Each structure stands twice: as C-alpha cells, then as structure tokens.
Amino acid sequence: MKKKILHKAKGLSDRAVAWIFITPTLLLLLAINIYPLIYAVSMSFTNFYANKLGKEIKWVGLKNYVKILGKEAIWERMQITASFMFWTLLLQAIIGLGLALLLNKKFKGNELLTTLIVLPMMLSPAVVGVFWTYLYNPQVGLFNYIVNFFYDFGPFDMIGSSTLAPWAIVIVDTWMWTPFTMLICLAGLRSIPNYLYEAAEVDRANRLQQFIYITLPSVLPFLLLALLFRGIENFKMFDMVVELTSGGPGSATELASIQLKREAFEKWKTGYSSAYAVILFVTIFGFGNVYVKVMNKIKDR
Amino acid sequence: MKNKIAILISSIVFALSSTQAVKSESITLGWAAWDPANALVELSKDFTAQTGIEVNFEFVPWPNFADRMLNELNNKGKTFDLLIGDSQWIGGGATYGHYVKLNDFFDKEGISMNDFSDATVYAYSTWPKGSENYYALPAMGDALAWAYRKDWFDRPELNSEFKAKHGYDLGVPKNWDQLYDMCTFFQGREIDGQVRYGAAINTERGSEGITMGVTAAMYAWGMEYENPNKPYDMEGYFNAPNVVEALEFYRKMYEDCAPPGHSDAYMVANLDAYKSGQVAFQMNWYAFWPGVSKEDADGRVTGFFANPSQKVSAATLGGQGISVVNYSDKKDLALQYIKWFAQPDVQQKWWDLGGYSCHKDVLGSPDFVNSAVYAQGFLDSMGIVKDFWQEPTFVELMLPMQEHVHDYVVNGKGSAQEALDKIIEEWVEVFEADGKL
Incomplete structure (x- = not known):
C-alpha cells in the first residue's frame, strides 16, 4: 500500500505536487478572506441589519x-x-x-x-x-x-x-x-x-x-x-x-x-x-x- | 489488573457524571462590573444554599457592557441564562425576542408587579411602555444623583464668605443655579493647601456618559423628547428653548466648574475626582453611594442629594431589570432564580448588602429612610425619574446624541440649538428607517 502511494506520487508532475501543497492554503484563504469579502460586497447592496433578523432584507442597489x-x-x-x-x-x-x-x-x-x-x-x-x-x-x-x-x-x-x-x-x-x-x-x-x-x-x-x-x-x-x-x-x-x-x-x-x-x-x-x-x-x-x-x-x- | 482497570473506568465515569450533574445545576448571570455586582454575588450564595443551583457570574466593565451583551443577544448566544440589562435595552429585548416574556410565569408563581415601585416597573419591565407586558423583574433601582463635601460646607469661614457673596448659606442646592454658584465658589479655591474644583460631571464620549449627564439638566428644565400627543414628533419639544437653555447651562458647568482634564469622564472618573479630594461635588449613580458612604462611617465628610430641580423636579433614570435570556438552555433554572429574587426578605437583604431594591415592602418600611444617609434621596429620585429612549433602536439614537452633545459641551463647536437640531435630524432618520415615521 505504502509502495503504491509512493509510486503514484512519483508519477505526479511538479505542477501537481505544487497544487497539492497550495490547495489547503488556498481553501483557507478563500474561506476566511475571499468569502467574507464577497459576502460584505453583496450585503452592501442591501438594507440588512444584523440585529433585526426577522426583518426582510431588501435589495437597495447603490x-x-x-x-x-x-x-x-x-x-x-x-x-x-x-x-x-x-x-x-x-x-x-x-x-x-x-x-x-x-x-x-x-x-x-x-x-x-x-x-x-x-x-x-x-x-x-x-x-x-x-x-x-x-x-x-x-x-x-x-x-x-x-x-x-x-x-x-x-x-x-x-x-x-x-x-x-x-x-x-x-x-x-x-x-x-x-x-x-x-x-x-x-x-x-x-x-x-x-x-x-x-x-x-x-x-x-x-x-x-x-x-x-x-x-x-x-x-x-x-x-x-x-x-x-x-x-x-x-x-x-x-x-x-x-x-x-x-x-x-x-x-x-x-x-x-x-x-x-x-x-x-x-x-x-x-x-x-x-x-x-x-x-x-x-x-x-x-x-x-x-x-x-x-x-x-x-x-x- | 482487570480490577484496577475497572475501578479506574468507573471512577472516570463517576467523575464525568458528577461534573455533568454540577454543570446542569448551574446558571450564568451577566451584569456590569461595579459595586452592586459584588453585593449580588454575596446575596446569590443564599440561592445556591437553598436550591443547590450554582450561580456563575460574568461582569463586564461599563464602557464595554452594552457592546458585549448586545453582541451576545444579537448572536443568540447561550452564555447567559440571566441578564441584568440596562433599562434602555428593554425595547430591543422584547421586540427582537431576546428576553422571555414573564407574564405567565409571574401569574403562575403569584409574583405581582404591584409589589414593586410603579416607576421601576414602568422603566425596567414593560414593553411597549404603559402596557402590562413584562420582560424583566425590577432588579436594581437607580438614578443620577449628587454627592458633596459636607466637611467643606460645614466650615464657618467658607460658609460666611459664600453667604456674603451669594446671600444664602452653603448647603444642598435647591436648584441648578445654586449648584452652579457653589461649584464656581470652589473652583480653583485652595483648601488645606490643595487646589480644589467645583464638580465632577459626566462628559464621557464613548458610550452613554455625557448623555446621562446633560439629560440630568435637560429633564430639570422640563425637556420632553417628543410631543406627548404625537409620538416621535420631536421638533419644538426636544429642541425647545428650555432644552437649549439646559444644554447651554451644562456647558457652562463644564467650562466653569469641572476639574482640568475632565473631558471624557463618567462613573469611575467622577468617583476618582471626588475621592482624591479634587472636587466639591460629584454627579453619579446611587449605585456608588454605599461605597462612598462606607469610607465615611460617621457621615462627616460626604452628603448626598437628589438631582436639583430647575423648572421641574426630575432625575435621570439608571438601573436595570433582570431578564431571562430566550436562547438559554436553562430557562427553568433562571426562572427559579427570579422567583427567589422576588421574595420580600431576599429584597430586604439585597438592600442591606448595598443593592437597590425596588420592592415596595423594602422601600415602604418605616426603617428604610433611616437605613442609609442616601435612602431618602433615593426614594425622592425614584419618584421623578425619566429615561432616554427605550426603543429597540436606542443605540442608534444614543450615538448621535453622544456625538453632537460632546461636540458642543466639550469641544465648544457650534451652538446648543444647532446640536439639538442635528440630533433630531438623525433621530428622524432612525425612526424613518424603523418604520415609526
């Protein structure tokens, strides 16, 4: 089993290995930086109040x-x-x-x-x-x-x-x-x-x-x-x-x-x-x- | 060996289960970190002794109290089972479903709101105002009041000098004009080799400080937030000439009577200025008077009085009710605490320990007035209290008030009329966004 994995890993290109190493970081970055940023941008076009959860969220444009x-x-x-x-x-x-x-x-x-x-x-x-x-x-x-x-x-x-x-x-x-x-x-x-x-x-x-x-x-x-x-x-x-x-x-x-x-x-x-x-x-x-x-x-x- | 392992496992299981048992029989109460909180810790020991339910506490310093607690409520947090929230939060607590409505519980347990002082029930428990929907039990009565250096007032040479200048004796001021006369009399005066000042008044910018200070003057000048016959109609009421006059007077108090550097001061800063002997007067909450009084056992140094009147008698309301947090998993235990806390003998002990009971049995007892030097003042004040907006949007209403009033009083920017007009302008925006206008 161990040999099999090693064999498979040896067959990977440098680019693939690079992606394997970088993917967790990218995912983390997406989760804690990019997603909140996109979410904030989308919120900025609404009348959302975080303390009025029952209130209807309306799209207010600019x-x-x-x-x-x-x-x-x-x-x-x-x-x-x-x-x-x-x-x-x-x-x-x-x-x-x-x-x-x-x-x-x-x-x-x-x-x-x-x-x-x-x-x-x-x-x-x-x-x-x-x-x-x-x-x-x-x-x-x-x-x-x-x-x-x-x-x-x-x-x-x-x-x-x-x-x-x-x-x-x-x-x-x-x-x-x-x-x-x-x-x-x-x-x-x-x-x-x-x-x-x-x-x-x-x-x-x-x-x-x-x-x-x-x-x-x-x-x-x-x-x-x-x-x-x-x-x-x-x-x-x-x-x-x-x-x-x-x-x-x-x-x-x-x-x-x-x-x-x-x-x-x-x-x-x-x-x-x-x-x-x-x-x-x-x-x-x-x-x-x-x-x-x-x-x-x-x-x- | 097998036996040893069995014993070890059973002890771990026992330990875990007993921890679980203790955990399930405990509640957490949130409040501000100040003197009465220590009294409540002491008082709550009786509750634990009687019921076996542990009470854990989280006390947050005043400048962060609203931020911390409102954040917790808005996030539907389960940290607190009980919350002694500020009087202005009652609207939001009820409207947004943060607090449990207590009417059914009160009916079931025979707790009558008639047993508590009417002003406190109105201020701390009900929403909408004037209704009989109860979201809290009055827990800590409080109002803004004054302490003064009685020992300085008692000095014949100072009194005769004051009398020669103003034509009346140094003593408890009957109105704000007299308060100003006395404050300016002490401002910059050397007493016992030290330079003294007039009064430590509220000027804090960050939370609610300066609002709680200026409203003490505004209420005494007869300020109304809105048209009594047309809710949220503020033009001509909140910026009426009498309110302008009150705000100008407060600025005069700041400029002529406050000690140097007293530009961002609230409860603790006022206490410090007073205790260190800098000022003749301090403005503060009744909650602090037991502590001040304790350091003056024979009552020689300090005297207390309710907020002076000017055009009317009025005082700024402080204090809080105790509510059960709707997101708590231990609401039944929290309700047990409220049931216990509402008992007259517990309320009496609460007062004895330094808390301010709102129970009529305590306040109406023949011994009450003589039980503390500030007791009469407290009774007088609680009959004339007025509070800031208790709307669910109260923070949005508080922030422009803080900004524009601080800008005028401390920063000296613009006129009182302009400051009040700007506040109304922003309040209208808030009420419009909230669908009230």
Whole structure:
C-alpha cells in the first residue's frame, strides 16, 4: 500500500505536487478572506441589519453608497483620517530615518539603545492608549509637565481640546511606531556596501553629498516600504485612539475605522456599514497599488 | 489488573457524571462590573444554599457592557441564562425576542408587579411602555444623583464668605443655579493647601456618559423628547428653548466648574475626582453611594442629594431589570432564580448588602429612610425619574446624541440649538428607517 502511494506520487508532475501543497492554503484563504469579502460586497447592496433578523432584507442597489458618499460627516472622518496619516507618516519618516542614521554609527551601548528605542512598539496599542491618557492629564500628566518645563503655556488639555486632540493621537502613534520605521531604515543602511562611500571619498564628495547621492537613494525603498506598512495600519487605526480619546472631543479624532465600527457593531447597520467598508477597502487598495508602483519605479532607478 | 482497570473506568465515569450533574445545576448571570455586582454575588450564595443551583457570574466593565451583551443577544448566544440589562435595552429585548416574556410565569408563581415601585416597573419591565407586558423583574433601582463635601460646607469661614457673596448659606442646592454658584465658589479655591474644583460631571464620549449627564439638566428644565400627543414628533419639544437653555447651562458647568482634564469622564472618573479630594461635588449613580458612604462611617465628610430641580423636579433614570435570556438552555433554572429574587426578605437583604431594591415592602418600611444617609434621596429620585429612549433602536439614537452633545459641551463647536437640531435630524432618520415615521 505504502509502495503504491509512493509510486503514484512519483508519477505526479511538479505542477501537481505544487497544487497539492497550495490547495489547503488556498481553501483557507478563500474561506476566511475571499468569502467574507464577497459576502460584505453583496450585503452592501442591501438594507440588512444584523440585529433585526426577522426583518426582510431588501435589495437597495447603490443607495448605501450614494448615502455614504453624500454624507458630510463621512467626508469629515475621511479628512481626519487623512490628516492623521499625513502627519504620522511624515514624522515617523523623518524621526525614524534620523534615529537609524544615528544608530548606524558604531558606539558603545548601540545595541542596548536600539532595544530600548524599539520597546514602545512591543506594547499593546490599547495599553499605550490608556497610559497616555494619564501622561496627558493636565493636572498630573508628565507630558504637560515636560512641555511647560521648557515653555510655560499654562494649563492645557491635550485630549479635551479639539485643536490639540488630533495632535495628541499623532504624537502617541509617532512615539509608538517610529521605532518600526527606524528598524527598517537601519536594515537599509546596513545593506549599503562600504565601497560606495570609499569611492565617493576618492571622488572628494563631502558628507552631505554622500548622504544625498548614496545614503538617501539606497535607503529610500526601505523607508517607502516601512511607510506603506504604516500607512495601511494607520488607515485602519482603531484601538489606540479609542482608548485615548474615544474619537472625541465631539468627533475631532473619530477616524473612519472608529466610525465604521460604530455603524457596524453599535448601530448594527450591516448593509450600510458593508458599503462603508467596501469604500474604505477600495480607497486603501487603490492608494496601495499606486504607491507600490511608484515604489518599484524608485527601486528600479 | 482487570480490577484496577475497572475501578479506574468507573471512577472516570463517576467523575464525568458528577461534573455533568454540577454543570446542569448551574446558571450564568451577566451584569456590569461595579459595586452592586459584588453585593449580588454575596446575596446569590443564599440561592445556591437553598436550591443547590450554582450561580456563575460574568461582569463586564461599563464602557464595554452594552457592546458585549448586545453582541451576545444579537448572536443568540447561550452564555447567559440571566441578564441584568440596562433599562434602555428593554425595547430591543422584547421586540427582537431576546428576553422571555414573564407574564405567565409571574401569574403562575403569584409574583405581582404591584409589589414593586410603579416607576421601576414602568422603566425596567414593560414593553411597549404603559402596557402590562413584562420582560424583566425590577432588579436594581437607580438614578443620577449628587454627592458633596459636607466637611467643606460645614466650615464657618467658607460658609460666611459664600453667604456674603451669594446671600444664602452653603448647603444642598435647591436648584441648578445654586449648584452652579457653589461649584464656581470652589473652583480653583485652595483648601488645606490643595487646589480644589467645583464638580465632577459626566462628559464621557464613548458610550452613554455625557448623555446621562446633560439629560440630568435637560429633564430639570422640563425637556420632553417628543410631543406627548404625537409620538416621535420631536421638533419644538426636544429642541425647545428650555432644552437649549439646559444644554447651554451644562456647558457652562463644564467650562466653569469641572476639574482640568475632565473631558471624557463618567462613573469611575467622577468617583476618582471626588475621592482624591479634587472636587466639591460629584454627579453619579446611587449605585456608588454605599461605597462612598462606607469610607465615611460617621457621615462627616460626604452628603448626598437628589438631582436639583430647575423648572421641574426630575432625575435621570439608571438601573436595570433582570431578564431571562430566550436562547438559554436553562430557562427553568433562571426562572427559579427570579422567583427567589422576588421574595420580600431576599429584597430586604439585597438592600442591606448595598443593592437597590425596588420592592415596595423594602422601600415602604418605616426603617428604610433611616437605613442609609442616601435612602431618602433615593426614594425622592425614584419618584421623578425619566429615561432616554427605550426603543429597540436606542443605540442608534444614543450615538448621535453622544456625538453632537460632546461636540458642543466639550469641544465648544457650534451652538446648543444647532446640536439639538442635528440630533433630531438623525433621530428622524432612525425612526424613518424603523418604520415609526
């Protein structure tokens, strides 16, 4: 029997063996990713409420999409999300690259310092959200104390002010995820062959020129990759912001994903929120594709 | 050897069967994680002792309570046999078939709703409102009330300074205007070397916090959600001038009386602000007063009072009824628990342990008013309570209220009138989608 199976297996082509190995994964992917996606898309054309199981499900066509795209509140949340993404990615790119450049130098304690810097990203976002609420406390918070130590702004409330709250979430996300950008950039910096710098020195290129013409182009694909990951993550940002501000004050920090959660799992507007989720998915998928193409062009250059 | 194997097998069979027996004689009760839940655990020991039925508990912190429980009900989950669900869930519980209708059971067991306070039966048990369809037994009476630093009020130097400024004594405020005077009097004042503030009020954005706070003012200003003669007609009622005035007043309270950083605060944050000595007043549920009172054995530090009136006397309703979950496999055991819980002596013990009984025998007992410093306030409050919408769509109604009220009170965006108009606009959408309009 064993021999028979072996004999049969030997007769299989490489392609067949490949299919045998890949089929379980494909099936799993279909079951947990593709099927829910198709189901969500089909739900988005209905008036389905998951908490009203007795209610007749009606086909509403594009009504949910029209309603969402015409709603001012949705565009406000999109703007809040875009602003959050812009500032977090910008700050994480600059600070992450800066830290990577510093840590790329050889000095005593380099490894220990790297480990300490990456600690924030090892924490749970929910925990980070909770303890930063204490750090931002206007009466006893360390953050306010430090800021006022350098310049006395008087009492200010990072979470309770609509001007400051968007910055409060940007600061926390930057604190938490800059180490990630830094690590990827560091990997990029360490992959630059030394002979490039030696050749540049022979050509009498100064430090700035070396940075602009060797370091930056070499590390850029790595940095862009890190930003792609961070961009996708921040587009979906939920837990840290919910713990920190609950989307408030008012809706000043209510990101699109928080609003989506409230529509889907608090109001239980399943059809409507499916349409919202599809719009968000198409948005990030579209941006992601364009971004990858740009990134590949930069890499090829 | 054979004997040993036989003994081993029989012990395993015995162990399994006894586990099965214990499992079948246990029920699970879900509620919020707060002080009264501990009292209920203590109380339920008597039920287990009398019936042999174990009671397991799952208590969920308030910010996640509605999410967790409503998720469970919508998924027809069997985790809970009994649920002490929030008063606003009664409409959904009844309409969507989550809760067992208890009328036949009450009739069979001789449990009369007339034995429970009318306001609590109306608020916690009935759907549609005003009908005699019962989906819960009133379990925990509650309303929003106030605690204040009596020890500061009793200081002659503070009282004379206050009196000189406002022309009346520091004491329990008779209305919201007086409450505001007292709060601003303490705001930023140094007492015993520490800076103190006026009041810890509800401002929480994520669940129901700020709604439960502003409605305390709105009800006192005589707010009606809808036209009493034309259901769901809200224009001119919910956004009437008196409601606008109440909302503006609440914002003034937040701006002039709240401690710094109190922008996303509810039950625990208010308790913390009060216990740490930051504020002269805290707004909170009666459920917490036994705990506050316990730390002040001689009653010197803290005083309690019902929500002050302004144009009318009213208070925000809290509290819950206990319901049998329709998806439970142990409905008969769960009903046994309700039967036991409805008994007057159990209700008396419930109050003694720190729960808030709604039974008339307990509330009407001559000793009741003197049994706790907050007992009279509780009685007064339960006679004037008003609740948020209890419609099946109450979460859809709560979310826009939270958003727009928080935007106005905490964020300072727009006007009170605009906030109320926006809320009505979204409520109309909800009622239209639900076929009520």
